Amino acid sequence: MTNAPNIDGWTCPLPLRDQPNILIGHGGGGKLSAELIEHLFYPAFANHLLQARGDSAVLALAGERLAFTTDSFVVRPLFFPGGSIGDLAVNGTVNDLAMMGARPLYLSAGFILEEGLPIATLGGVVERMGAAARVAGVQIVAGDTKVVERGHGDGVYINTSGIGVIPPGVQIAPELARPGDMVLASGTLGDHGMAILSVREGLEFETVIQSDCAPLHGLVEALLAAAPGVRVLRDATRGGAAAALNEIARASGIGVVIDERKLPVNPATAAACELLGMDPLHVANEGKLVAFVPPDQAEAALAALRAHELGAQAAIIGTVVEAHPGVLVGRTGIGGSRVIDTQVGEQLPRIC
Amino acid sequence: MKYLSEFRDEALAARLFDEIAAITTRPWAIMEVCGGQTHSIIRNGVDQLLPPEIELIHGPGCPVCVTPLETIDRALAIAARPDVIFCSFGDMLRVPGSGQDLFGVRSAGGDVRIVYSPLDAVKLARENPASEVVFFAIGFETTAPANAMAVLQAGREGLANFSILASHVLVPPAMEAILQAPGNRVQAFLAAGHVCSVMGTWQYGPLAGRYHTPVVVTGFEPLDVLEGIRMAVAQLETGRAEVENAYARAVSFEGNRSAQAVLDQVFEVCDRKWRGIGEIPSSGWRLRERYRAFDAAERFDVAGIVTTESALCRSGDVLRGHLKPNQCPAFGKECTPRRPLGATMVSSEGACAAYFQYRRVESQEAIYRRDAESDERT
Structure with missing residues (x-):
């Protein structure tokens, strides 16, 4: 780019001009990252x-x-x-x-x-x-x-x-989710982020949390063989499953409802998250995906994921609804519900 | 995580909701004091499932939210000094001062680090003798013992390059201030469980008696909160005003004696300003005279701090329980977690952030109803 971008013209209601420098959160996969992409990279590379x-x-x-x-x-x-x-x-x-x-x-x-x-x-x-x-x-x-x-x-x-x-016939894109689709997670959530955090900060837990880093194309191949109608896939990296599901909800213009009781989470990861006041839904994964599957293929998709070594703990975690387009809602453990938003930047450990 | 899942059990929760509904005969306003409780209530949707007569008023117990603007600005000024390594718990980094936040200081070259314990800051002081290491010691009675320990440890090691910027606040005086405030609507308190695990429940007897207000020491899991509400309603309905303990697995009458001893050794009670509320007498701790050498506010002469609060922000009304976060005109418009006008929009324990995170799109009941309808259709 030869010219500095004209930030006054940016359309975002919360423009970056509040903050003249790059923050660590701009790399966090949350809203700050999205702002950079929407307002700097997309216009420049349109x-x-x-x-x-x-x-x-x-x-x-x-x-x-x-x-x-x-x-x-x-x-x-x-x-x-x-x-x-x-x-x-x-x-x-x-x-x-x-x-x-x-x-x-x-x-x-x-x-x-x-x-x-x-x-x-x-x-x-x-x-x-x-x-x-x-x-x-x-x-x-x-x-x-x-x-x-x-x-x-x-x-x-x-x-x-x-x-x-x-391969011919495969049609997967973030905007293809439809009301009625089932939402699957391929396994436990939040392991990579908590593994990194615990070694980086010298936090010692009774069990060493292992990163889930793994190549997922074999799992995807098995999934597509069993459920050729898979509509959307996304690996739940930075920003965690919450960011991935929010992106898909917005891209497809649909609402997503997940049942928090059905989220697969390793006990050690859950305990570390509790301790630091973090939510596994917002923590990075490097070997997990979320899949949106037509309802009539959901059971076959789940079986295929579970039959693969990288999907043994897969679960159906939610559904797609017409209501609240662009918004991810979680049904909580005691029967309430909440909006689950994308984080602004990095998730911050809580004070107490 | 078995030790927590049993405090989130749906069937047990349903039973408690039923019990609360069965004993409730008229409207009651109950304040949960601690921001951790507010977060749990909103995150789990506890308030959605209570009888409509029960109103939960969200209290001022978020340490991040009530830290005065002057203190934040002072922290920003100290953190910007080239000789300083400034250490803080994570959620303080995004709290706005008059101009920017600690993330902004860091991106402009300041050495600002997230630590998980004040003892990590002591370690940094040991490893970086050429730098001044400052720990941002905020929080209620819960976090204060570890901060006191850090001062004692630095003293034992003779670490002259360690100091704390202390802004500790005390819960019971704030509860009393709320009860004394004109127009107070709070009829019972859910006291902050973790504060009481340090300080015990004995502090609250005089308060409950003098103001004839039930105080139920309450935990943070959904079932803990529900049990606290049930006990508070039972007291209100029968005209009692006692101190009861719904969090006995963590809290005793006398509290943690050794922690209290360390606190008393290092800190003395002082008047303290609360952001959004104002000065409350005898509501804070500062370092005692003999530990004043570890006081960053004295060590770094940061002059010329002029604070400006947002004219739109009504976090004071929120913290006093006069306004629900989403009733603030700036909520979700000028004020969001991305660009907070007040600290209540920053910390995950802040009432405004909890509402924004979990409630902003439309009334949750409406979402729930429509989901239930679409569930029925499928």
Whole structure:
């Protein structure tokens, strides 16, 4: 962009001009992130492929439909229980492709390294990437490395882009949810975020919480075989399942009602969330998806998810309604109900 | 998480709702004192299922919300100093001062860190001898013991680079101020369970007697809150005004004696201003003279703080129970969690944030009714 954006013209009722600098929350997957996308990136890059708002763009090329996506990874620490930045860099992009129903094929990898990073550390990261790529059945076919001065990075930043092929007949997009659809979660919610938080902040719980980092395209393939009518898929990464469900509710112009009693949550994750005053619905996952499925295929979809090792704890968590379009409502454990909104930025641990 | 799920049991909740409905013969206004209770009530929809005669008034027990603007501005000024590592609990970071919040200070280069315990800040002081480490010590009686411990620990280690910016507030004087206020509508209190786990229930006897107002010490899970409401209504209906304990699994009559001893060693009672409410006599704690060296307010001469509150924000009326959050003209319009005008819109324990988070779209009853109808259709 040659010119600074004219922020006075922004349409958002809560424009960014309140805050002249980038906040950490702009990367949190919540409303601040959405504002950047809506008011900075979409206007600057305006095209219908980007603005389809899928986890990947869908490109029609040479008779094939290709899914194309990119993601950057800045996690600290680089290694954590259940994974590493290398695993995330492969699986995160693989999953964005899988959420369009695509079979992931090729990845690129860009590294931004900080001066002074031990080569052994980088070696560990790259080894994990290679292993993750083999597990996911993708090849890393292009790459780039840049080094920044000490103090200008946090060890390793990785960007990956990926391409996959969408099989004929598969039609998945965020705006396709319809009233009556059932909402499924592929497994326990909030594990990745709490795993990272507990190692980052040195919080010790009786059970070590493991990240759920995993490639989901195999699970998606099994799901689509059993329930070919699947309408929407989204991996519940930053902002958690709540952000994913809210995005779909808005994109499809429908309401979503979930039953909080049916949400699968690991006991250790639930306990850590309780302790810190956080809600697993808003905590990041790296190996979980939500699926919107026509009602007559919901049981088959659930069975297919549960039969797969990455979906053993899958559950039907809610339904799509015509009422309250764009809004996610939770039925609470005691029979009340509440609106479940996207977080503004990061979820903040509570004081007491 | 078995130890909590039994306090969220739907069948037991239904039984308590029935019992409350059965003993209620006329309107009663009950204040839940603590923001944690407000959050639980709104998050779980407790108030939607109560008999219409029972009104819950949301009390001032959110420490983030009542921390005075001057203190926030002072924190922002200290945090912006290049020699300072400023440590705070997470939910203070988004509380607006007159100009910005701690996130803003951080994005402008200030070293602002979220910690989970004041002892983490002591550790940072130990590891960073060249920096001044300041901990933002706010909160009620619940958080104060750990903050007192941090001061004692820093004293033992001789950490001259550690200090706290203390703005502790005390619950019983605030409850008394509410009862004394003209136009008070509160007829019974659900006292803050975790405050009482530290301080005991003995503090409330005189209050209940003098103002003939039932005080039921209450926990935070839906069933805890319902049991507290049931006991309060039972007292109101029979004309009693006693201190009762609905949170006996955490609270005793005498409280935590060793915590009280540490508090008494480090802090002394002082008058304190509450944001949105004003000054309440003997409602705060400050560091005693011999620990004054750890007082960040004295260590850092931050002059020229001029505070400006939003003219639209009516959080004072909300905190006093005169206004429900969604009755404020600015609610959800000029004032949202993204751009809060007052602290009650920030913390998850703040009444305005709880209403915005869970209630803003339309009346919850309407949503519930329509969902039930669409359930019937399918």
